[in-house]
Amino acid sequence: MEVAVRAIRQHWPQAAFENGLTGDRYDQFWEVPFAEIEEIFVYRDAKAADAWEEHGAIPELSNTMVHLLADDGTITAVIDERDANTEQILEAIASGLGDPILCLEVA
Amino acid sequence: MPNPTSLEEAIRHSGEGWLIDSFAPPEEAIPYLRQTLQAVRAIGQQRFEGNAPDLSEKAVVQEYIRNPLRVRGFLQSLGGTRSTEMLLMVWRILQGMEVKDIQLSYRKREQFEVRVVLESAYGEEDPPYVSNNIHDFVLFRHIGILESGGPIFDGFYALRVREA
Numbered sequence: 001m002e003v004a005v006r007a008i009r010q011h012w013p014q015a016a017f018e019n020g021l022t023g024d025r026y027d028q029f030w031e032v033p034f035a036e037i038e039e040i041f042v043y044r045d046a047k048a049a050d051a052w053e054e055h056g057a058i059p060e061l062s063n064t065m066v067h068l069l070a071d072d073g074t075i076t077a078v079i080d081e082r083d084a085n086t087e088q089i090l091e092a093i094a095s096g097l098g099d100p101i102l103c104l105e106v107a
Numbered sequence: 108m109p110n111p112t113s114l115e116e117a118i119r120h121s122g123e124g125w126l127i128d129s130f131a132p133p134e135e136a137i138p139y140l141r142q143t144l145q146a147v148r149a150i151g152q153q154r155f156e157g158n159a160p161d162l163s164e165k166a167v168v169q170e171y172i173r174n175p176l177r178v179r180g181f182l183q184s185l186g187g188t189r190s191t192e193m194l195l196m197v198w199r200i201l202q203g204m205e206v207k208d209i210q211l212s213y214r215k216r217e218q219f220e221v222r223v224v225l226e227s228a229y230g231e232e233d234p235p236y237v238s239n240n241i242h243d244f245v246l247f248r249h250i251g252i253l254e255s256g257g258p259i260f261d262g263f264y265a266l267r268v269r270e271a
Contacts, residue, residue: 002174002176002177002262003262003264006251006261006262007261009205009228009261010255010256010259010261011255013205013228014228015228028203029202029203030201030202030203033173033174034173034174034176034177035108035109035172035173035174036108036173088255088256092254095253095254095255096251096252096253096261096262099251099252099253
């Protein structure tokens with residue numbers, strides 16, 4: 001999950017985060033307790049997170065949040081709609097998760 | 108979720124017990140690691156003063172409880188380098204600092220230098236982290252790689268160590 005979140009941060013460096021199950025909010029990356037996270041909302045920034053909390057899924061907030069779900073070794077990313085920016089984010093996630101360091105074993 | 112209450116418990120829970128058991132003598136491992144953490148903490152305080160990361164034993168154990176995989180990478184680094192400056196760099200990457208620049212200079216039998224610049228999400232740079240110890244190259248095996256609009260080093264990950 002951390003790899004995917006870091007990949008999103010490449011495009012949204014000031015991203016804010018919310019535990020998808022508990023609703024706990026984290027405005028700084030280092031605050032995120034990844035060991036406890038099965039679902040996470042990654043918002044473009046704190047302002048977008050505030051707006052989602054206030055208004056929910058309104059058209060004006062389209063593509064300002066990525067919903068990540070971890071399950072049995074897979075990561076699912078949910079976005080509003082595909083556009084150039086979200087394509088780049090999804091490609092970054094796929095690239096990061098393809099890093100051999102994450103699966104190679106060393107003696 | 109893990110629930111260690113000491114550095115030794117965190118190390119053993121993480122599967123990095125070799126840090127203790129391969130130390131000679133093993134009973135001196137924890138005092139040595141505590142000293143190393145204190146030295147890293149001191150460098151952090153020199154560099155960042157009031158904003159220095161908390162690298163007390165208690166803080167490391169608490170962070171291990173919150174992010175065991177992340178801290179496992181740091182624990183592996185404790186066994187991989189004696190450079191307190193580079194250990195501080197590792198901790199800063201774990202905190203979310205990004206790798207902005209790496210300059211590596213090597214000439215067989217003559218020279219090794221690695222110089223790393225980290226920056227925050229807000230573009231603030233740490234003073235460069237520099238090492239002339241070739242063994243510190245091992246740390247770079249842990250850095251994550253991705254491509255997104257160009258090459259990116261990001262993140263610091265534990266290696267999956269095969270059980271002997």
